[in-house]
Amino acid sequence: MLIVSLIERLAIITTIAFILTRFKFFRKLFDYHTKMSTKQRITLTLVFGLFGIVGTYTGIVINPLEGSEERWSSSLTHDEALANSRVLGIVVGGLLGGFRIGFGAGLIAGVHRFFLGGFTAVACGFATLVAGFIAGIIGHKLRKQTFISPWIALIVGIVTESIQMGLILLIADPYSQSSALVQNIMLPMVVTNGVGSALFILIIRSVLKDDDQTEANGAQKALKIAESTLDHLRGGLSYTSAQNVCEIIYSKTSTLAVSMTNKDTILAHIGAESNHHKAGSPIQTESTKKVINSGKMLTIGKEEILCSETNCSLGAAIMAPIKIQNETVATLKIYVQNENLVTPALVELVQGLSGLFSHQLELSELEQLQELAKEAEIKALQAQVNPHFLFNAMNTIVSLIRTNPDRARTLLVSLAKFIRQNVENSSDSLVPLHKEVELIRYYLLIEEARFGDRIQVKYSIDPNTLDISIPPMGILTLVQNSFKHGLQKVKENGVIEISIKDEGHFITISVLDNGIGIDASRKSSLLHDKVESEDGTGIGLYNLHERLKKMIHHSDGLHIESDKNGTVISFIIPKTIHKLEVKEFS
Template sequence: MIHLVPLMIERVGVIVIAAFILAQMKSFRQVVQHEQGIKEKLFILFIFGVFGIISNYTGIEVHQREITARTWIDEIGTENAIANTRIMNIVIGGILGGPLVGGGVGIIAGFHRYLLGGYTAFSCAISSVIAGFFAGIVGKYFKGRITTSPWFAVTISMLMEVLQMIILWGSGFRRLVETIGVPMILLNGLGAFLFMLIIISILREEERTKAFQTHQAMKIAEETLPHFRKGLNKQSCKRVAEIMLKRTEADAIAVTNEKEVLAHVGVAEDHHIAPGDFATELTKKVLKRGEILTAHSKRDILCFHPDCPLQAAVVLPLKLHGGTVGTLKLYFVSANKLNKVERELAEGLANLFSVQLELAQAENQGKLLKDAEIKALQAQVHPHFLFNAINTISALCRVDVEKARALLLELSRYFRRNLQGARHILIPFEKELQHVRAYLSLEQARFPDKYKIKFNIEETLKEALIPPFILQPLVENAVRHALSARKNGGEIIIEAYTEQGKLIISVQDNGHGISSERLYMLGKEPVHSSEGTGTALYNISERLQGIYNEEALFQIKSMENGTKVTITVPLKGDYKKDVESFYC
């Protein structure tokens, strides 16, 4: 028995090397990380079926208690058996792919083992199929834990090897089990441990990379926000380029508008002069196409200067309302430095910067909306909400990178809708609901399970036109004030329905209510207190009156079990033309 151990370790080493190579494959990492379809399951079936066959070929031949080590076994004598790592591969295939894949791998490896011959051929084939199906069932229900801890794979692999030994024992091969049982159980477990450890380490490294990438993007976004709020100008772009040069691996950063280079910081400042004309044709192509372009050689950059040290670049469009208004450029002195991480980071930053540019433009469009009050409202909401959201996403980067990325997209959508609403007097009710849902997804990430949201919305009302920013502030007030004292059990009900030709929207909470003195003033004028100024409610009331005159109602009712705010606006008539002339 003891002589079998070093030989088995050699066989385990072959499979571990294969696992390391497999874990480097992007296609395999994607299969393990994401939901699997038929194509992905067939891929796992093929890979581990091949591993199972290799394990049979590289097994150790056993005759009675004698062990014969051969490099490659293509046939087994009728009185011989083999010790190998077949079960380990079948188990891992089942864990990763589920019952059908596990059973399929078991059938492939087991049938091949049967064809090799030997007096245990049939018993080994049967045990292979059983092990595959069982491992697949366990993998299906515990996959999330198995792919984060190798000990599950070890346990299952060893149990399946024990099962094979029991089948061999029951088939009358007691002496064989006494010889190979313990080494095969232990070393198949060891192999499964090393195999899964390699896969898990690769996946965790990728997660850490994504977390770092997201964290870096949020830090850069936080630092550049004050500068981009000033728009695309020489001073703001230079400061943004300096921040990016410090926080990325790029050797030079440049920012342009549609006509010229506004800032260039880092290598090649001697001829990439800002402000000045474009030094590369690559920039002109990005401005024209509106898509990301990458250069991996000096020739691809198309710099007019013959001694330019820049060897690689990624140039990204900065967009405003769907049009390209400038570019963000990351330059590298070596093509090897422009890797996947740097490219993805640059893409994320370009999207964030585009949002920030829209924020800047929105701040300069006050004349379109009677926007003095809307600006005051946004001045209250944006910094507070933005930095809370950034802190939440930054914290999630350490524990749940995919959720952090999803919330980052929600944050982008929130501000996009905020800015789109600021350019219109009336918007579809559905757009306002999307704005609310984006806000709530970010808030509930900060305080999970603290409160529940119920939407009771008539389907026919989604296209009804309403003023922007009349629903989200009400929901925010309920979250920040009415439910602030609750640790859990909070509830917000958002309703919209028609009654006698009018649209009725209400937001109701089960918070602590509002005092009668404060309630009387809310909506009529800003109410100063330690909890806020009441500007949001006053702003809504004033805008409703400005658009609909006396045909709109704004009511606030406070009860022992909460507060209900109701907005009533007419649905009949075409108010859009009247409203636009009102503000012109």
């Protein structure tokens, strides 16, 4: 039967439609959120015009005089006509693309049909143009209101095919032959073209709906992850915050591993192969450096990961930049087993997360700068010498002038150098470690003279660390804290030890004393509340803790261990501190 043959042809057309919807470029043509460009209109016109031509070529040749049917013909004799699905592509093009696309596709397919020949060439060619015009007008009216429904496509397909039958009766000659043809093909063609148009729209609508759902799911997942990481990134990007963020992403995605880096160091790596992709290690891949330098996202395969372990399971990665004020300061990396698992949805997720993290860090930086602005007096306080210390030092020097003038002279010189260097250092955001150590030695010479044999000072300083930069008065604050609060009441055998250790990619600075220790209740609040010192410089442990966290992204601030046998306060500083990592304030 003719209708069965036409349904077979219809299956070919809809299969082609389904295959096309698998291609991203074709789906983008139906993005109604943006105005269609001239290039898009031309592409759609050609695509749907081609659909009309394919519908013509896949038609069935009909000879109403002989009652014969043939399949797949590239030309027609004068007595032959075609039962086909040409109108299907034209109707869909007009409904989806509007008047210009519908009319253009109808013109292309109509002209082609005219030159194919047959006694219905003029009628069918003109009817194809009319179908594109009608579908285009309806599509233009409805496009601004809603997505075209399959029911509308069904009605338009039936109407335009019926018009074609009427035009064949009016234009084709002889009438008897036209009448016989219409009686034979009208019902099958009207049904198949109407149903085919509806089916075509349904396929496209289903694909676009799936795309929207995928994007919605990806956006929802990205927002959930961003919400979970907000508290961790509020204080900036450090080893601890990066570790927490990577753990959250890893737990909420089906990825092999998640990693974050700054400009030169791996901050965290969670998941597979964490035994050799370790936090604190330098960046290994040129691709990561390329992302940092270019500020653009990359996807790479196993060869570009450049892992030193031959059996490493990391087969592919998506690398996205994290920016502050349009400058890349870190990267987010998602690893999967192979490149086939780098799906568009995963790429969109990584891109969305990197953008959200960038905004979070920018907001964090603004909050930090606002906080630092409120505490701008710290700079002035750094330049001040504690009057209690100054009075005690002068009293000590005065008492030595008669008994030990040489010692008094030495202490006076040390005091002068301490005051001068303290003022000089206060104007800098960072100072070389050797200057800080020199400042501490001047301070301790005076304090040792005051305390006499009650206090013993020990140094354990790696000479390779002395050129590394740190915030000014970072160590001095800890030394002052030990003297004033830890060793003040010690009558004998007091010890204070200053330790600076090279730990590879960072250094650990600690100050130990065997004083009375810190009360547990006070210890818990020291780093979380502003506790002003009664006789300190005004900076205090809390301010130093906050300065370290806010001025240096890599620093987690101070770490305190204390019991009745004494106290150890330490902090970590990366060997290389980038300019972006130090926030100037005034």
